Amino acid sequence: MRNTDILAATEPVVEAFEKLGILYCIGGSVASSAYGIPRSTMDVDMVSDLKPTSVRPLVRMLEPYYYIDENMILDAIGRRSSFNIIHLETMLKIDIFVAKNTPYHIAWIIHRFCQIFFNR
Template identity: 35%
Template sequence: MAANSLLELLAHVTQALEDTGAVYAVTGSVASSIHGEPVTSMDVDIVADLSADQGAKLARSVSGRLYADADMLRRAAIEHSMANLIDPASGYKVDISVLKQTPYHAQVLQRRVRIMHPDGKASFWVVSPEDTILMKLAWRKESRSQKQWANALSVARVQKNRLDWAYLRKWAGELGVEQDLDELMREAGV
């Protein structure tokens, strides 16, 4: 059975991750849409603390519905890299990035927030608004992508009165995006 929508795919994969016992959080465009203004996307980005055994279990869990390479998931867990799950019917893709063991990445998973799925039947974990901004700025630093900047700015504008700016400043310095954060704050009117 193929996923009929990106949200259905999100619910299926996050439930499968929870069934493995992996700690995860949705990030990327989905997180930007939740914390900022909606954006369209053909994929779901997830960060996870995933063991090799959990990666293999995840592949088995979703394999009847999605293309999932168990070896790729195991390797991603061991190497702290990325693996994909693909819905062949829709072309939607889930990118699972296994987090490196750094103080910042530990914070990302500690600060994640539980969000109710729009159908009201399930919920899933998503990175905090602050970490959505920091991740977008870090990805922008690597790619110089205007899309990453626009998504970060959208979250900053929508959430500006609720953001933990001390947390943002601390980790922006650690991630080497402090100048980008300063520019973002100016553009967001903070």
């Protein structure tokens, strides 16, 4: 997967999360590569503190560019599990893990930091 594909697929999600005030962090291979430890990846992993009230606006913002299913997201929030969306242009999959109310997941969100990936 090319870095440009990762950026193209991830930036609209980041922008939507920020516009809606959804806390998130990027993990997995993408985060590892940002720290200088490159790893091959076929997807992007994110953790979010997504609430049911944000789902419909999120879907409306992203549905022109992604395969995204509102019911799948609501189910994942209810089970505190994960869902995925697929960027239609690059076919890159983004796995979004709903943060659980555990010290581990709370720490992920609280201790995240901003890393500049996009030219905004």
